[in-house]
Amino acid sequence: MALTKNQYLTYARLPKWLLPSGWPMEGMAPALATIHIFEGKVHSVVPSVQDDSGTNLSGGLVLPGLVEAHAHLDKTFTVHRLGELQPGLLNAIQAMKSDQKNWTYEDLFNRAEQALEQAYRNGVVFLRTHVDWVSEHTPLAWEVFGDLAKKWQSRVRLQRVALIPLGLLENKAWSRQIANTIRLSDDSQMGGFIHSSNFTYIGLKNLIEAVSNENLILDLHIDEELIDEPQGLPALLDILDGQSFHSRIVCGHVCALSCADESIALRLLDRVAKHPITLVTLPATNLLLQDANTGRTPRNRGLTLVNEAMQRNIPTMVATDNVQDAFCHLGEYDPVKALQLGVYSGHLQHAFDVWSQSICRFDWLNSATDKNFSLVGKEANFVIFDTKNVSSWPSNVTRLVMRKGQFITNTSIFHSRFDTHFNDQDKEVNDER
Template sequence: MNDGENKYLEVLIPRGLIGSGNAVFGTPITVEGLCSLRIGWREGLITSLETIPKESASSLKLLLPRLVEPHAHLDKAFTWREVPNLKGRYQEAFEANLQEHKNRTPHLVYERAQRALKLALKNGIRAVRSHVDSFGTSSELTWEALLTLQDEWHSLIELQLVALVPLEFWTSKQGHSLATRLAKSGGLMGGVLNPPMDREGSRSSLMHMLKLANELGCGIDLHIDESETQPAEGLNLLIEVLDQSETNIPITCSHASSMGLLPLNKIRRLADRLAQHSVNVIALPLTNFWLLGREARRTPVQRPLAPIFHLQRAGVTVAVGGDNVQDPWFPAGGFDPISLMALSMPLAQLAPWDRLGLAPFTTSASALMDLEWDGTIQIGSPVDFVLLEASSWSEALSTPPLRTIIANGEWIDEK
């Protein structure tokens, strides 16, 4: 609605996303913690939040800040048809991934990442962190395509890029030069630390990587313990190395899946150690439940997944990501944060009406990606919303709802 220069909407907003400085006393709240509010803005910034009468609540729609995808692989999205992995196992996924590298061109990478970003925009995402395969001969051209897109999309979607390489790569001369380039462009250093691992070799590579990242002020995001064996082997090694290092860079552990297989007392101890070192965690339930635990045909209670609740309770910032989309690692997905929330609800028992159930998709994901705005709605915050055709969480999560995107204070038509 438009009132001269001021625009406003009457909507439902999750209580946990309303900034603490805003007095909305007396606001009607649904059983799912949704507050009925009239939100006003001008020139892209929120100027007012007012309570509205209870009678209108049932006809209002659910409004969220545009959401965040903290862990994706845009360079290989939509390659399932070219290199399918019908067995759904990790090793075959990796082999298919290498096969796909042989046919990579800058045009192909550009096309699929562009398709991914269009979907992300349409579905209500404002920032994406993508790991980028940065080994082999196709690395340069992959980066070229993604850096072009990062520039082209910056007003609508912030694209963060992480160089995904074997850990020892960072000890090489090329590794040093890539890290220097990343630090200049706001990129991050990545790597894989999964068992079976040569513990001493991995320790030395990790030590080197942390030192280099710290010197350059470059953040780190590792694929770690994406495995059903040797629970938390990678995380424990990382903690040992951090105990001996002086670092002040942001460190994120993606997956941390096998930590969930440890006994509870060990989970708690390790969660405390991660919190002490300010290590963030990104849980990736879809790919973990699809790829891991196949050999032993594990029952659901033995499936590896980061212990989100215990990590949060220890003070670790935890986000949830979608990971692979329609590639050999995962045949489904579509850069839809609402579908991801719906699927995470049974897999990880995350309920969006609980503050800690919603944070991994909103405020914690924003903090982990060090975004300018944490996603809370208050006077002065950006008008950057996804408005769902749903008037309750249950409705929103039952079937992926239609939605309208508002960015920079304007309604966005599909790009």
């Protein structure tokens, strides 16, 4: 289907974080926007005026393409074959190890592609998956997802992160060998699992050294547990304080901050703010795994200190994590629903105008963040929600998804709510392959 060369989305309600400084206000809300799309890319974003013509969104809420910052495609959609599951993180790890005998090329490819299909329809343009890497040898899933990334490159950017236990990295030669393999892999980064059950300072130091030498981004599972004194994050900061580390470090989970003494936790966040660190919270998995015991209502839910992190200008993201596996037997690949759970569990204020960036800011996963994030010049990838009410979002998740100026979802769902006209080209697209 040919793209319309010039397109206009008019009267769009964009979040405050996405608008340039000096954008006019209408009462307590920013003025509605007209987005000019030229040949599938955003040409300009300006305040709407009365005689603007195009696709009138009548104040509908609009976000750029969504980011799934933390997923596990090697584990996904396996819960149906795991049998009775015992509660807690370490039990989930053991359950997934027992399932790895089923991880053939076809099994991994098909389950991961199902996830990408789901994410794509929900508006995801970038998905970062962690891949279990438990020996010096490259895992099969790494190769499978490399092939899948090539197949899906025009629809969802799939990035791989090696999830390596610290004990393996005590061998400096292996840590260097793995880092070199990752550097030579397309669109790939290095990570590690840092937990009191496997903590080794030497392994962490070797990991950081290997990442630094290969100029990779580091993406960690760290302190994913409820302990009074976080172990991984202080050790990470001690190492970083003693050297110059210029790449991005992503710290996922950091549940221990939620039950540490508040003065200790806040001092750690003050230190985090001095480094190129992004936090990622995973509400669904943390709510299900932390303080989990059969027949007992959990008391501590494990959500890291997201509000305090944002107050310190620490980039803070929300992601889905596991879907229908031993770690989380529910869910789907939808960052909006992950954020909705985060809003409830974390008491996040101004979800659309402030917190929506936690599921859109791909630059927060890069080495350098974009302080003046702009739509102009980027592909016209948008998610348009079936609501004008900022206060209700993200509880209403019915949406239209636009890719490169074309809607890939059925536009008829909006006609009943908005005085909206869609061009003939804005019909459901079932296959862009």
